[in-house]
Every structure is written in structure tokens, then in C-alpha cells.
Amino acid sequence: MKQYLKVNEWSIIEDSFDPNNQELSESIFSIGNGHIGQRANFEEAFSGQTLPGSYMAGVYYPDKTRVGWWKNGYPEYFAKVLNMANWIGIDIKIDGETLDLARCKVDQFYRELNMKEGYLLRRFTATLDSGKQIQVEAQRFTSLARPEVAAIMYAVTPVNFAGVITFTPFLNGDVMNRDSNHGEQFWDEVEKYHDGHGHLAGLVMKTKKLDFYVCSTMTFEVFQGDLNKGALTATANQVTHDKFVGQSVDVKANKDERVTLYKYITNVTSRDHAVADLIQVGRRRADEARSAKFETLLSEQKQAWAKKWEESDIIIQGDPAAQQGIRFNIFQLNQTYTGADERLNIGPKGFTGEKYGGSTYWDTEAYCLPFYLSTADPKIARNLLIYRYRHLEKAKENARKLGFKEGALYPMVTMNGEECHNEWEITFEEIHRNGAIAHAIYDYVNYTGDVDYLGEYGFEVLAEISRFWSERTNLSTLKNKYVILGVTGPNEYENNVNNNWYTNRIASWTMEYTLQVLTDLRQRDPKRLQELLDRLQLTDEETNNWQHIIQNMYYPTDKSRGVFLQQDGYLDKEIIPVKDLPAQELPLNQHWSWDRILRSCYIKQADVLQGLFFLGNQYDLETKKRNFDFYEPLTVHESSLSPCVHSILACELSYQDKAYDMYLRTSRLDLDNYNNDTEDGCHITSMAGTWMSVVYGFGGLRVKEGRLHLQPLLPKEWQSLSFKVVYRGALIHVHVSKDGVTVHNETETPVSISVSGENFDLGAHEKRTARTV
């Protein structure tokens, strides 16, 4: 845990420069717009420790998979998010001396991620070896309004001298991934061009595999002193070498005279444009951006972010650290995925690092979907579902590859529908992911009421997943029950267990829900149902078999404690609460051998409790309480996805302090570098879990039978909590304070609502205060 950032409700602020924090700050101060993401690397040269990261959504690399010991069924490749051409670069020389913060004295350093307006700002004073001192101000953003555009303002002011400042804005495709086998590079240069007079240059790079083309274009203007004097017009000098194009401009600056460079960049890809058009499109967009000017683009940016905040802000009064935490999470989520492109999804690190390869995990369905459901147009959540629908054939192939005759097994990790992870205990065994994908369909339909989705897309996915489950179970003649052997549950600190309760339950639930959808479709749209049954060749015999499995599924339980057992044999372990472990042995994954972890009773992340959260409407409070009381003390929360679920359940059980503890653990995970790994990138998907812990947890939001339920619980540390949710065409503003709960319908659409057990309809623009929480 490392706390060096200032608490501020709207910004992340670093007010001194410590090179040891640079990679960590690079993650935290990342900017992005769903199309492109950029770590907070410096524009100018930096010879200190840094993880360069410029990432473009949907552009990946099928790298040779690193495998210690091959197992049949492993994928051939591991997809990697690609560090693409450095487009932020602006080399600075002062009378020939390179500016490099690792090699000069830095004072008055200030870095701010302004979340309200969506930009990154940096100011500092640097004293070079020569004794020359400059002030620098740099500001940049990736435009939400124009996804292919980014802009940088970079101003240098000589403090104690007059001299020549050389600016060399550049595009550099000679980049590496840190996560590369043996230093291999992933990009080839295709073309570059340069127009010194026009202050314009472009670079087209192509990935060595899969042929993704990315054209980066830059154009720039330099102003000396007063901006109103107009841009300098001197022809820039070309600086090119392999995979690199730059232009340099010398400016003779007086003491205290600010010289400002505006760099306008576009990054366009063959995912969106014909390869032949890339240069032209890039150039046009760049020209448009330059014509619009930095201030106009920035103003568009502020407006776009204002709209995002209007939809998704959460206000916590009385607890600035908690306020900053939740806003940071919402900000990063909105930077990562906008829903504009249905081919995209949400990687665990978003665009803030290479780890997890930018691929899609079950995180999307299990943790991210609710955020987008409640804060954005429903079609965005729908797109996340359709993403999996489009991968159905690949998921069927994946099941075939593992030897299943029927059904679909979605991959654990994927970029294009194919599995690209190779740990047998995860790849082959963490099959519960299939359940989360089914549950997300339920979640979406339950929230939005969009039952048409089921006939259109949902049923096919559900049916193929149910088929997988039915083949993956087997009848234990010993138990005379259906069992699921050899799985890894959500708790990855157990591998290859039998009858993981969560997996058995979510498998059975999938089949139940599929049959329910089938029955509903038979009522609502028999013609479409018949089409589907024909296409799927789904027979009564098969659905009867599902019914039989549902009725005879085995669930491990401990009757004496009245709890569900995480898996067979769990009670053979030594059961010692986490609090009794020596503090210096935590986190376990940094101190214990894998062998010891596996044999221990300690739970990495919610497992039985994950099921009680997902299927919360099927279990009474007493059951939840018994299981929470049993499992919470044994859970080490060494997955970022764990505390949010415990926080939500703790709210439901009115365990205020536990809920608040768990909330802090999730909401400031990256800002306080809780897991000591944020330098690799931010934990983007768990940020959606943080959002849930506020809205589902402290807000107590649920949707039951078409009614929006709220059951708020205000932590004693907070004066009030406000959030907005989009619900079936309405925008509901919820305000929770010690005095009560106010719900305000900010739209024309009436909604059925329940607040703290009181049911009512909330009409257009109606505001109502319910009884005290």
C-alpha cells in the first residue's frame, strides 16, 4: 500500500516527482476514450523506469503462448494487447541539451488527472545540468467527441536564460511490449510521410500477425509568446529513421518567454477504414483537429465528460477519500468502454497496462454489466451481450476441442472468441464462466425488460450453455445425484475440486432459466421458438434430461452449520480464521507456496457468496447470514473482484462496518496501490465492482419483477450518498442521507419503485422522500 496522491473530489493529484512512483502514476493517470488508451508516460524523453503504453481498442497480437508443459487442449496462442506507436512524443532540447526528468533537478512538479473534464495536466520546473532552468506545462487528452483524435499542449518557458528550444514532435513505431517473448517486436513499418512546410507527418504500421494497420498522423503548431501573434511558419526539419518520423523546430526564446507547441494526433485503423484510405482519413481528421484548435477540442471534451458525469456520477458527502475513489472508478470505466463498438469488450486492465492481454474475462458479465446497465443507454449493455452471441460458434468449437459432443464452452480469456489461456486448472476447469455469461442474459432482461433479446439472441446462447452443462455433469452412482467433477470455482485458491457449490448451482440455474425462457417463448412467440428449436435441433428428450439433472443435482452442504460447502472435502481442511494468521504472511500469494495456499481453507475471492449474490432472490437472509458468517472470516480478498461482493452482502445483512471496510478496500485499490501491483495497470473490471458496492450495496438496488428496489444503508462515515440510475427509459436520482431517501424521476417516464420496502409509482419528474433509512 502506497499513499502519495492528494485526496481531491474531482482530481487525482501528485505534487512532487519521485521516479520510483513513475510506473505506478503512469497507470493511475492514464487517459482513454474507448478507442485509444494512453498511460501517463511523459511526452519528452525519459530515461528512468517507465512502461510505455499506447493501446488501441481491438488491435491485438496472437503471440506464441508460453507453456511450461503442454496439455492436450491448450490454445496455440496468447492474445496480447499491443503497445502501438508512441504518438505522444515531443523531444525537447534546450540549446542542444535534452530534457529528461531522470537526469535533471525537478521542482514544483504537479500532475493532475482532471476527471471532471477529462484531461491530464503536468507542470514542473526543471534545472538542467547546464544550470538552465525551464518551466514546462503539458496538457493532453484523448477526445471523447472525436474518438480518433488526441491533442497535446506543451509549453516551455526559459526561467534563467535565453536560448534555442528545439521541439521535435514525433511518431515512433519502434516500440516493444514488456510482455513479449524474448524481446520480439510486433509491428512492421508500412509507410511514412512528411511535410515539413505543412508541419505534418504520418506513419503507417502493421502488426506482424493478423495484419492490423494503424496510421498515426500528427500535425502541430508552435507559438512564441502571445498566442494571438499566430503560429510560427518556419519549415520543420525532417527527422526520420526506421519506424520513426519526426519534425524539429528551433525557437529562439527569450527569458520568461513561453513557447507553446500544440500537437494534434489521429490514430486510425484498418478495423474502421479501408487500408488504402488510412493515410487520407488520418490526415483529414488531423487537419480538422488543427483547424478546430486545442481550446475548442478541450471544450468539446469538457462537455462530453459533463454528460458522462450527468449520467453516472456518484456523490458521497463527508468522506472525500471515498468520493475520490468512486469517481476514479467511474472515470476509468468510462474511459475504457463506451459501447460505441460492439466488437469490443472490457479487459481487466483496460488501456492502462499490458497485463491480462487486454482480453475479455468473465469479469465483464459478472462485474461490469450492471454499471453499464444503470448508467448508459441499454444498447451498450446489449452490445456486451451480443459480443458473446457472436462468439457462440467459437465457443462450440472450444467445447468440441475439449471432447464435448454438444454445447458451448466460452473461453476463459479471449480476444476473438477463441481461448487464449493455458493453465489447465483455469482454461479447462474454470467453467463457471459459462454460468456468468448465462446469468448476464438474465440480468440484462430482468433489468431492462427487453424480453425480445431472448428470442433474438439470448435463447441460443442459453441453450448451448445448458447443453454443455448437461454433458459436463455425470451421474454418480454412489450418490445417485448428478455431480460436476474436476473444476475450479471463482476461488482460484482451489483447483480441480469436485462439486464446487457455486459451479453446480450456476450450472443447474442455467438449465432452469433456459427452460423458463423456453416456456415464456412458447407463450410469447411460438413461431420464433420453433425456428430456434429447429435450428438448435433441441428435442423434448434433451430438455427433459435437463429437468432431470436440475432435480437431481448434488449440492455439498454442511447441515450442522447450515451452510453450503464450497466443494467436496472443504471441511477436511484446518479451519482457522484469516485474522489469526500472522500479519506478515499476508497477502498469502506473496508469502506462501502455491502448495500451501491450495491446501489451506483460505478463499481468494467470493465463491459460495458469489452465488448468493447472483441468485440472491432465491435465498433468505438467514441462509445468506450463515454462509457469510462462515466464509467471510476465511476470505483473504486477494482478487480485486472479491471485496465488492462481500460489501454488497454485508449491506444486505446490515453489517455496516464490514460493508464499509470492504468498500474502502475496493474503491481505492489503485489509488492506494493496495495490492502492490498497480504499476502494471489499473484494475478496471473491479472498478465496476466498486460501483456495484455503492449502488447495489449501500443503495440496495435490485430489480424484482419489473420493479426497481432500493434498500439503502448509509455508512456512518458518510453524510449522504447520491447516485443516478437509468431504468427503463427513466433517469432516477437517488439521494440517501441520515434524514431519509429521496428519489427523483428526472424524466417523463414513470417507474414502479420500492424504497426500503415501500412500493409506489414515481411519475414524470416526481420527487419523493421515503422514510428514514
Add this chain to the structure above:
Amino acid sequence: MKQYLKVNEWSIIEDSFDPNNQELSESIFSIGNGHIGQRANFEEAFSGQTLPGSYMAGVYYPDKTRVGWWKNGYPEYFAKVLNMANWIGIDIKIDGETLDLARCKVDQFYRELNMKEGYLLRRFTATLDSGKQIQVEAQRFTSLARPEVAAIMYAVTPVNFAGVITFTPFLNGDVMNRDSNHGEQFWDEVEKYHDGHGHLAGLVMKTKKLDFYVCSTMTFEVFQGDLNKGALTATANQVTHDKFVGQSVDVKANKDERVTLYKYITNVTSRDHAVADLIQVGRRRADEARSAKFETLLSEQKQAWAKKWEESDIIIQGDPAAQQGIRFNIFQLNQTYTGADERLNIGPKGFTGEKYGGSTYWDTEAYCLPFYLSTADPKIARNLLIYRYRHLEKAKENARKLGFKEGALYPMVTMNGEECHNEWEITFEEIHRNGAIAHAIYDYVNYTGDVDYLGEYGFEVLAEISRFWSERTNLSTLKNKYVILGVTGPNEYENNVNNNWYTNRIASWTMEYTLQVLTDLRQRDPKRLQELLDRLQLTDEETNNWQHIIQNMYYPTDKSRGVFLQQDGYLDKEIIPVKDLPAQELPLNQHWSWDRILRSCYIKQADVLQGLFFLGNQYDLETKKRNFDFYEPLTVHESSLSPCVHSILACELSYQDKAYDMYLRTSRLDLDNYNNDTEDGCHITSMAGTWMSVVYGFGGLRVKEGRLHLQPLLPKEWQSLSFKVVYRGALIHVHVSKDGVTVHNETETPVSISVSGENFDLGAHEKRTARTV
């Protein structure tokens, strides 16, 4: 399965040349002498598919370990057997045209591994592109009598022309391992020298890590026509380049005139000599070999092998394929390990390939020890035990690394006592290896009666292993029994199971035996015991705890079937006999995903049955029968170590046909390439299992309370079976035929013996025939 070799009782013979079989033959026709091993690569150039392999015992390379996903506790390196300098090489040119069997027409090809006399012979006629035809005869061996010496005879006869034959014998250190990450080479050249007049050259190479030095020295003589005319004396031309030294000699040969080159090679290492002395020692040994002459060295070799066969031959009459199989196994075992160097051990592939890195596995204790116990001086088996004693500190470190406070966990795979394998399910979980190491001590003492070993070495190892077991168990409050969670048993088609019967049993047995040894020592040598207890700080409290665990160990069982259960939950699986699987799906490891294998009931190698074999004296025949009848039909024998155990138990149960089937499967595994992988090297350690299946199986040999028991069962396919065993100073010749069992004591030492239940003492040189089998 591939059968292209001729059946012959004393030789392996290939009588035509198929380049597709070359790598397979290279493995099978390997020669070695415990000090050095050499695949049957050709002396002359060969541009076809080949796996060059020259290996020196004890010289290894700690290569960077290949890991997909790191787990805490993994070792830093993987030890590899090193392909060292090619010392067999003799380049042949005919009027400048290179001889290369991949590029010429080959007739009358004949390759023989003469097991009786210990040499490799090859003859062929080659027609070159030019139409020139030559006859070649090549013979070589690695000397048993002079372990650092090897010799090659290479004769060329022009068939249809007269011309210049250029011989270039060489030493080439520019070699690779196939099993190398990214083509890295492992050797650096240190020094080379050359004496053209003396027909002598040397090359000193050093490994890039660990600084093993190997000096290869060659000297040679060339004879034209009649050998009596004396060697040619022309000065040889030097041919050197990086890591390579050779000498070439041109001989103008007449048609039909045989030109013969004798190459004498020594390979000496810094393991045995001071680095500064290597060149001198190598040169002296090479000079001595040349002075002795090839025929003398070959005659020494025949004598040395005659002695080996005298001790260890098995004669099977009436079944030449079975005869050839067992002799091949005995031959390879004797080539691999002679016991001369207690620092050495037995790698699963011996010196016949790179696979398994030449490292030591539990194979040594579980499968190899009995062979050496019964066919060689007891100090050889003792050396194998002392090897582990010397690694005790490393085994304790290994346990500490995994978080154990006490005790020793021997590595799964090792070259120097450190673990060098990195699959968690094997490295961390296949802990039953500790039990095999303890059991080997019992086995040795039981067979030899050398109780002094226990006080000297054995007890410390046993105590530290028992300590590990006691910490590795935990009390299940649910079962009120001690359990062992998260293990992989001998059957590697199950991972991370709870309460593997074999592991629980061997753990408990180790503690029982350790306590028994402690009690015996207290009687026999209380002073030594006190020294040991003090050194180990072993208290009554600790041994009482072992006692408590022994008495309360949990053993999974199926009471209804009366069988031990391989592990908890085994009966939840679908139980379908192997014979009901589609034949095309076997072997499973080539057709099924790992996921499917893990969940299936199929057993890779003897697991419960391994325990019933090891601890055979503790279980009655009925128990063995019930377990055999249950597990044999579910066993796929996809480990080479499996059929021998089943064969032995089948003999005990008088299942003649099953025993014979299993015997064939093990004894001709490599000759018939049963597992389709012998090109990687021969299955050396399973060859000792084959030996056991004859002597322990069909011979029914056991030692009980100091008496040698024989309970022969002659397969109906055999007329007779004869073997010899060394037992407590006596050499007993056992002959089993349809008429009865004859035992002949070929020594002065009387022995207590039991044949088919009849007990008697067999005096000096006494021969006795027992009742019909």
C-alpha cells in the same frame, strides 16, 4: 507400434536402411558404459533426420526453466542432460565426394547391437552420385573396462573404382541440445590442440554454467589393405575451426582394397580430474588405448560383458522375442549405471536421449533398486541410497521453501538434490516420492540384511521424511482422522486429490518403519541412536505424535466392493472399463483433452496396486485380488512403469495370461516402439521394471525375514526360465521349467531359501529341484 527389427536372442539387428527409422534406431542401438553414453548416430556425415546424442554422466546444465505461469515455490532452473562434443565423427570423402547416407543409394545395410559382447556394428554398400560404390564396415564401443575410453573401427573398400579416400576423424564441440530454449548453445571452447605427425588432437570444452570441463582426445591409425603391413605414417592435415578439431588423411586405394581407420577416443572431465590435468590425462589414456590396439580393447570389452551376463542374464527358452526383450533391458540397464560412482544416478532415458533431462526421479527407488540388488555387488544399491542421503540437506531446504517447518521433501526431479521441475501438480503434490525413498531403505536392508546402514545413514533420512509426513497430514475434525489433502498419486491422470490411498498408506508406513528402526537401534546400538536423536533433536513427543497419526490415518475404502479407493471421490466418476472404450481413442494421452482425462476413471499407472506391491507382505491374497480385479480393467498403462507392477501382481494371483500380456508390454516397449516415442530415447528405468516382472513376477522372488522366497509361475508360452540372483554373498541360479524348479547355489555361502512354499537351506554349490510349479 513399429516392428522392423529382427528377433535374435543376443543381438538387435536392423537389416535395411530406412531414414524414417533413423532416430528410433539411434535410441535403440545406443551404447554406453556408465561414464559415457552415445546414441547410434553415424560416424560419417548424415544430412537426414537425426538426434545427435553424446552424453557424459553427471555433466548437466541448469537451463532457464520454461514456465507458462509462475507459482510461488517453483525452482529457478531445469537441469538438462547435455549433448557434448561429437567424438564419434569421421568424415569420409571419396575423390572429394562426401559420404552421406541421406544422399546416396544404400544397399546391404546391416546394423547390429551385439549385447553379448557390447559393441555396435554397421555394414553397408553405398553408391554415390558419381556412381562410385564403396563397402563400409564400422564398429564401436564404449569400454566397460576403461570407462574413459571408446574405440571405433571404420573400414572403407572401393568396390568399382580406385581413388582417393579422405578420412577426417574429428572432435566437434559445436553442438546443440534439441531441448534448448531458443537454440542456445551450452558449451564454450577452452582449448584445442593438434599433432598431425602424432595423429593426435584434443578439445577442451566448458559448460556455460556450473563450469564442467570435458576434454575429448582422439588418436588414430590408418591401415591400407593388410593390417600386418602396419599403419600409414603420413602427417595428417589439420582441419580446425571454432570448437572443432579434426585431421584429414588421404589414402589412394585400389579397387577392392580395404582401408581401415581405428579411432581411439577418451573423454575425461573435471568431475574426475583437476582441470589443469585434463589434457594430459586424456592424452595418456588415448595413447594407452592406441598402444593396446582395437582388438585388445574389444577383447577386454567381451570379457567385461561376459561377467555382467554371468551375474545378470535371464534365459527364456521357447520365446525368442521375450528372450530378446529381457536381454535388451538388462543390457541397457548395465550400460546406464554401473554403480562405480556414487554421485551418479539413473535418468529415465539413461544416456539414450535428452528427454527428462537425465535427472533422477522416484523411478530409481521404486523400479531400479531391485535389479541392482539382485544382480550386482550390494554396494551398488547402497550407493544409490547414499545418493539420497547426500541430498538430505537439500531436501530439507526444499521443504522449507514450500513452507514446512520440519522435515525433508525430496525433489521430484533432480540432478544435485535441488528440485528442477515446475508443474505444481507434480512438483508440489507428487509427494509420494518421499515414500518410495523411505521404502527403498527398507527394501535394501530387507534384501541385504545390512542393518548397519540404518544407523549409519538410513535413520536420518527416514526421520526427516517422517517429519515431513507428520506436518503434511492434518486432522480433519469432520472425519476425526488424519488426512492428506491436495496430492497427486502415482497415477498422474489425477491431480490435486484428497487422500490418495497410496500416499496416505506410504506416509503412514514410513512413520511405522521409522519407529521400528528406532526401536531396533535402541536394542542394537543405543549409543549411535542417542547421537542420532541428539543431532535430529527428535523427541518422544514427536514420535508419539507419529504414533498418533499412524493409528488415526484415514484410508478411503469402498466397503461394498472391499477395495481401497484410489482417492476421495473416485466412485463419483463414471466407471467404464478400458476395453469398452473405442480403440481409436487409445492411448488417451494422444486423443483426449487433459480435462477429459482428469475427470475420467482411467488410471495411467499402478496406484493402489503400487501400494499392494510395495507393502505386499501386509495384505492377503484376497485383498490383492479384489483390488486387482477392480483396478486392472480401469488402467491404461500409459506410463512405461505400469505394466510391470500389474504383471507381478497377476503372477501372485496366478492370472497367467494377464501376467504374460503385461510382461510383453513392458519388455519390448522400445524394441517395438509401443508408446511411439522411443526416438526420444529408451525407457531405461522401466527396463528395471521389466526385470522385476520376470524375477519378482514369474520367479516370484521375495525376501521375508532373511529367507529368499521363490514362487515361480511359468507362462505357457515358455519352455523354461533361468535367472541368477545375488543374495547375501551367494549367487543362486534359478531354473524354472515345466518339470520343476531347480535352485543352484554357485557359491560357498549357504542360504535359507523357500521354493513354492517349501523351506530349506541351500548349502555351498548345492543344487536342488523343488516340486513342479
